[in-house]
Amino acid sequence: MMQSDLQRPKKRSPLRIWSGTQVYTLKRRLEWMTDKRKYVSKRNPDPMPYLIHTHRTPLYRQLRDVDMEVQHNKVTNLKIAIAKLNGSILTPNDVLSYWKMIGKPTKRKGYVDGMILHYGKVTSGIGGGLCQLSNLMYWITLHSPLTVTERYRHSYDVFPDYRRDQPFGSGATCSYNYLDLQITNQTSQTYQLLLYIEGDHLVGEWRSNIPNKEQYRIYEENHHFTREWWGGTIRHNQIFREVTSMNGTHLRNEFITENHAITMYDPFLPENTVYKKADSS
Numbered sequence: 146m147m148q149s150d151l152q153r154p155k156k157r158s159p160l161r162i163w164s165g166t167q168v169y170t171l172k173r174r175l176e177w178m179t180d181k182r183k184y185v186s187k188r189n190p191d192p193m194p195y196l197i198h199t200h201r202t203p204l205y206r207q208l209r210d211v212d213m214e215v216q217h218n219k220v221t222n223l224k225i226a227i228a229k230l231n232g233s234i235l236t237p238n239d240v241l242s243y244w245k246m247i248g249k250p251t252k253r254k255g256y257v258d259g260m261i262l263h264y265g266k267v268t269s270g271i272g273g274g275l276c277q278l279s280n281l282m283y284w285i286t287l288h289s290p291l292t293v294t295e296r297y298r299h300s301y302d303v304f305p306d307y308r309r310d311q312p313f314g315s316g317a318t319c320s321y322n323y324l325d326l327q328i329t330n331q332t333s334q335t336y337q338l339l340l341y342i343e344g345d346h347l348v349g350e351w352r353s354n355i356p357n358k359e360q361y362r363i364y365e366e367n368h369h370f371t372r373e374w375w376g377g378t379i380r381h382n383q384i385f386r387e388v389t390s391m392n393g394t395h396l397r398n399e400f401i402t403e404n405h406a407i408t409m410y411d412p413f414l415p416e417n418t419v420y421k422k423a424d425s426s
Contacts, residue, residue, distance in 0.1 A: 166323075169323035170321070170322055170323055172323065173244075173322045173323045173325065174322070177242070177245055182240045183238050183239050183240060184239070184240050184241075184242055184245055185233050185234065185235060185239050185240065185241045185242075185246065187233075187234040187236075188231070188232035188233050188234060189232050189234055189337065190231060190232040190339070191232075192337070192339060192350075192352055193335075193336075193337045193352040193353055193354055194352075194354065195352060195353045195354070195355060195356045195357070196350060196351075196352055197288070197289045197290075197336070197350075197351040197352060197353050197357055198285045198288035198289055198350070198351050198361075199285065199348065199349065199350040199351075200281060200284055200285050200288075200348075200349055201343070201346040201347065201348045201349075202277060202280070202281055202346060202347050203345060203346055203347075204216070204219070204220055204223075204277075204342070204345050204346060204347055205217075205345055215258065215259050215260040215269050215273060215274070216259075216260065216274070218257045218258055218259040218260075218269075218273070218274070219259040219260060219273060219274025219277065220274075220342070221255070221256075221257050221259075222250065222256050222257065222259050222272050222273065222274050222275055223274060223275065223277065223278055223342065223347060224342065225250075225254060225255050225256060226247045226250075226275055226278055227278070227340045227341065227342070229246050229247045229248065230243075230246050230247065230278075230282075230338060230340055231338070231339060231340045231341065232337065232338070232339065233246065233337070233338040234335060234336075234337055235291070235328070235330040235335065235336045235337070235338070236330065236335050237330055237331075237332060237333055237334070237335070238329075238330060238331070239329070239330045240294070240327055240328070240329045240330075241327065241328045241329075241338070242325055242326075242327050243279055243282070243319060243325055243326040243327070244319070244321055244322040244325050245322075245325075247275075247321075249321050249322065250271055250272025250275065250321060251271065251272075252271060256271050256272040257271070258270060258271060258273060259271075259272065259273025259274035259275075260273045260274055261273040261274075261276075262276075262299075262301060262303055267303065272321070275319060276316070276317075276318055276319050277347060278340070278347065279316070279317045279318070279319040279326045280315075280316035280317055281340075281347060281349045282317070282326060282328070282338070282340075282349060283296060283315070283316060283317035283326060284311060284315055284316070284349075284363075285349045285350070285351050286328050286351065287315070287361065287363050287386060287401065288351075288360075288361045288363070289336070289351045289361075290332050290334075290357075290358075290359065291328050291329070291330055291331075291332070291336060291351065292328070292329045292330075292331045293317075293326070293327070293328055293329075294327045294328065294329045295325055295326065295327035296317045296326055296327075296402070297317060297318050297319075297324045297325075297326075298314060298316075298317075298318065298402065298404050298405075298406070299314070299316060299318045299404075299406055300318075300406060300407065301406055301407050301408075301409055302380045302406040302407065302408045302409065302410075303409045303410075304409075304410070305410050305412070311363070312363065312364065312365035312368075312382065312384055313365065313368065313380060313382055313404065313406075314365070314382055314384060314402070314404030314406065315363060315365075315384055334353055334354060334355050335353065335354050336351055336352070336353050337351070337352045337353065338350070338351060339351075339352060357391060358390070358391065359388050359389065359390060359391070359396065360388075360389055360390075360391060361386050361387070361388055361389075362386060362387040362389070363384065363385070363386050363401070364384075364385055364386070364387065365382045365383065365384055365385070366382070366383050366385060367381065367382055367383050368380075368381070368382040369381055369382075370408070370412050370413070377407055377408070378407070378408045378411070378412060378413075379405055379406065379407055379408065380404075380405070380406050380407075380408050380412065381403075381404065381405050382403075382404050383400065383401075383402070383403050383404070384400075384401040384402050384403075384404065385398055385399060385400055385401055386398070386399050386401055
């Protein structure tokens with residue numbers, strides 16, 4: 146059985162949170178300047194010939210106690226961020242840093258108040274909603290030969306599952322700039338990231354100059370909830386992927402990550418006990 150590395154949530158003062166954010170933000174900026182990684186510098190919106198994987202997520206969801214206005218604002222924020230990322234070209238050894246490409250979301254750049262999750266509570270803030278984009282990028286990357294070299298899980302599970310078609314914990318949280326998503330091309334071929342809004346959906350694609358040699362299926366194992374001594378509940382699982390050849394021959398199973406999140410609802414109530422688990426057979 147997995148052991149949680151989450152303890153009872155600690156209450157921190159606004160000053161402590163602000164000062165910590167400043168320190169980590171500065172640390173990241175210094176890292177970008179000195180780490181000598183080969184960060185993505187080229188973009189081309191013209192699609193490469195071979196689709197590696199695509200996925201779409203709905204832009205609007207009816208969430209309890211969440212004003213739809215912040216979801217409309219989220220779309221405004223996503224459009225600005227997409228313009229910075231769409232068409233990114235990853236040649237061998239390139240690193241795509243989510244925040245290095247997007248930059249700091251500010252009013253001056255056109256960002257507006259969107260929904261954000263702050264210590265498990267729904268609130269709003271400038272640039273809110275960009276986690277939907279990092280979640281999508283992480284998910285499609287798991288279905289490609291690219292390597293996720295930095296990713297942070299969500300520490301809180303805020304809403305009960307509703308029409309979930311991905312395993313719990315298969316997203317990537319983001320916060321400028323220290324909670325980053327970084328994707329590295331450790332292959333010998335070139336990849337292209339395409340992002341766009343189509344109707345009421347956010348769409349992401351990885352494309353390449355040569356076709357796929359493998360295909361991937363993401364699944365979870367060891368999904369369970371635990372009651373903690375301090376009165377809360379933590380949700381756990383592990384994420385794996387099955388790798389097969391293009392003709393369906395099983396090649397291997399790979400461990401991806403382990404998730405633990407404090408639930409902000411009671412998962413044992415009847416209306417919250419139904420969740421869709423990925424087939425792990």
